[in-house]
Amino acid sequence: MKLPRRTFLHLAAGAASLPAVSCFAWAQAYPTRPVRIIVGFPPGGPSDILARLIGQRLSERLGQPFVIENRPGATGNIATEAVARAPADGHTLLLIVPGYGIAHVLYDKLNFNLIRDTAPVAGISNGPLLMEVNSATPVYTVPEFIAYTKARPGKVNFASPGIGSTIQLCGELFKIMTGVNMVHVPYRGNAPALTDLLAGQVQVMFADTPSSIEHVKAGKLRALAVTTAERSEILPGVPTVSEFLPGFEASNWFGVAAPRNTPPEIIDQLNEEINVALAEPDIKARLADLGAASLTGSPADFGRFIAAEAEKWSKVIRAANIKVD
Numbered sequence: 001m002k003l004p005r006r007t008f009l010h011l012a013a014g015a016a017s018l019p020a021v022s023c024f025a026w027a028q029a030y031p032t033r034p035v036r037i038i039v040g041f042p043p044g045g046p047s048d049i050l051a052r053l054i055g056q057r058l059s060e061r062l063g064q065p066f067v068i069e070n071r072p073g074a075t076g077n078i079a080t081e082a083v084a085r086a087p088a089d090g091h092t093l094l095l096i097v098p099g100y101g102i103a104h105v106l107y108d109k110l111n112f113n114l115i116r117d118t119a120p121v122a123g124i125s126n127g128p129l130l131m132e133v134n135s136a137t138p139v140y141t142v143p144e145f146i147a148y149t150k151a152r153p154g155k156v157n158f159a160s161p162g163i164g165s166t167i168q169l170c171g172e173l174f175k176i177m178t179g180v181n182m183v184h185v186p187y188r189g190n191a192p193a194l195t196d197l198l199a200g201q202v203q204v205m206f207a208d209t210p211s212s213i214e215h216v217k218a219g220k221l222r223a224l225a226v227t228t229a230e231r232s233e234i235l236p237g238v239p240t241v242s243e244f245l246p247g248f249e250a251s252n253w254f255g256v257a258a259p260r261n262t263p264p265e266i267i268d269q270l271n272e273e274i275n276v277a278l279a280e281p282d283i284k285a286r287l288a289d290l291g292a293a294s295l296t297g298s299p300a301d302f303g304r305f306i307a308a309e310a311e312k313w314s315k316v317i318r319a320a321n322i323k324v325d
Helices: 005-027 046-062 076-084 098-106 142-150 164-180 190-199 209-217 263-276 281-289 301-320
Strands: 035-039 065-070 092-096 118-127 129-134 154-158 182-186 203-210 223-227 250-257
Touching: 035 046, 035 076, 035 164, 046 092, 046 098, 046 118, 046 209, 046 223, 046 250, 046 263, 046 281, 076 092, 076 098, 076 250, 092 098, 092 118, 118 209, 118 263, 118 301, 129 142, 129 164, 129 190, 129 209, 142 223, 154 164, 154 190, 164 182, 164 203, 164 301, 182 190, 190 203, 190 209, 203 209, 250 263, 263 281, 263 301
Parallel strands: 035 065, 035 092, 154 182, 154 203
Antiparallel strands: 092 250, 118 250, 129 203, 129 223
């Protein structure tokens, strides 16, 4: 049967619009079932705390549970690969930290790459690490620590939760910029590293704020400096490392990513909802308690931030010749 030209054109136009309408409807319906936020660390750490904080808000606003799934191991590589291989429908998300963007530089045989295989969704928070020493260590400022370490080459140990962690890379950057000879002591996680710092088995650590702030306030650890470019509101009397080493800067940031090719409408919806949550007074107060500030912006803004951080720390990895077997 031959259709009249006007009828044919009308049907053709309707058919051409179907993919766009379907994609729009998919985004409008999202989420259609519970969403997993995969965290590459055990429960109770900063990543887990922030994932649960944001997940609760997203559950309330989007009407589906956002379930936190902890998949620790291999410095986050297990979690990253799980999300990189997940269906790109917005129902599997990744809580990301700085080390995820440089894993492909540290590991020769990874078959995934965070920047290539995931899509940035939104930042959550950005805060300092604390350069801190055991209270028995006889130094009170960054210059005193540099002099103390130079007088004891190879005898001052700095702790980290593992090879390639942001905490280790911060220490390596400090070594490069000052010329001090410190020995890196990697641990299997943040808790045992902090335990040995408190016991005096290691002398210094560039520790995350949430896990160590109470020890600093109790006088068990001494904060020499914060690593961000500006002083921390939670410890305003503690100087920045850059006040003594111009150009030194490092931060402990967190955000959310999705599998590559997740529909941009879903990415934008998640980004908007996360930014709305971060503007709420109680979320701001909770982040401040953790020594951090919200990291807001568009998905493109967050993508550029991740890329810049990865480039910076990749240079440190190569300069320090760090490799993970």
